[in-house]
Amino acid sequence: MRLDIVSIFPEYFAPLDVSLIGKARERGTLDVRIHQLRDWTHDVHKTVDDTPYGGGPGMVMKPEVWGEAIDAIIAEGPAVGGVGAPAATPRIIVPTPSGRPFTQEIAQELAAEPWLLFACGRYEGIDSRVMREYGARMRVDELSIGDYVLAGGEVAVLVMVEAIGRLLPGVLGNVHSAVDDSFAPGAMRNLLEGPVYTKPPVWRGHEVPEVLLSGHHGKIARWRRDEALRRTVANRPELAAAIDPETLDKHDRKL
Numbered sequence: 001m002r003l004d005i006v007s008i009f010p011e012y013f014a015p016l017d018v019s020l021i022g023k024a025r026e027r028g029t030l031d032v033r034i035h036q037l038r039d040w041t042h043d044v045h046k047t048v049d050d051t052p053y054g055g056g057p058g059m060v061m062k063p064e065v066w067g068e069a070i071d072a073i074i075a076e077g078p079a080v081g082g083v084g085a086p087a088a089t090p091r092i093i094v095p096t097p098s099g100r101p102f103t104q105e106i107a108q109e110l111a112a113e114p115w116l117l118f119a120c121g122r123y124e125g126i127d128s129r130v131m132r133e134y135g136a137r138m139r140v141d142e143l144s145i146g147d148y149v150l151a152g153g154e155v156a157v158l159v160m161v162e163a164i165g166r167l168l169p170g171v172l173g174n175v176h177s178a179v180d181d182s183f184a185p186g187a188m189r190n191l192l193e194g195p196v197y198t199k200p201p202v203w204r205g206h207e208v209p210e211v212l213l214s215g216h217h218g219k220i221a222r223w224r225r226d227e228a229l230r231r232t233v234a235n236r237p238e239l240a241a242a243i244d245p246e247t248l249d250k251h252d253r254k255l
């Protein structure tokens with residue numbers, strides 16, 4: 001997969017050189033290119049923003065600069081690698097509080113894309129005509145990572161790149177655990193993970209639940225399902241309401 005990220009703060013993405021993503025880049029699984037948006041300005045101040053039409057507080061990012069940046073990046077294509085055929089254009093992702101919720105399901109969908117381009121907005125956002133211009137010929141998704149307002153899209157891109165990156169083949173240590181992720185479609189859909197334990201069996205007087213030491217896989221699976229349900233009801237009642245009995249039966253059938 002090729003990942004292009006455009007930002008006025010490219011230094012935000014230094015963390016992508018470490019851990020899972022760093023290894024994937026070394027392995028060639030991921031081709032990450034960070035771009036400084038100001039490289040496509042032509043004035044001495046490298047201006048990327050201006051006052052909003054219609055008035056109001058804050059500034060809006062200029063369409064011309066974004067258009068030149070995205071055109072230049074597309075011209076560097078097509079992106080090869082990844083599961084599918086080479087992609088002539090990227091799928092553009094724009095983090096914004098007013099976007100569609102970014103979910104594990106969307107992370108899985110994006111992990112199958114050969115080429116993603118993340119556009120980091122700052123100030124009040126990017127002139128809407130940019131999304132309209134590129135939306136006419138490629139997928140453009142405005143996505144939110146949560147109901148709060150950040151100063152810019154950079155941190156949201158780090159979140160999405162990590163959620164997507166860990167799903168790529170060869171990036172995650174044991175690919176098995178991605179299948180059992182919370183929120184992933186399938187057995188764990190709408191169920192949160194329950195509590196986890198490791199050695200020692202007793203720590204400061206706290207014992208590990210007996211059933212987990214029993215070696216009885218059926219009882220362990222049921223206990224884990226029940227704990228997951230308990231935590232989901234406690235922390236995310238709206239998810240608990242959405243669990244279809246089929247999901248729970250699936251767990252029981254696996255027991």
Ligand SMILES: O=C(OCc1ccccc1)c1cn[nH]c1
Pocket residue numbers: 095096097121122123124125126143144145146147148149150151152153154156
């Ligand atoms: O603040 C966010 O993105 C940065 C941004 C983009 C456009 C205008 C204001 C702020 C965000 C919050 N949840 N998901 C994304």
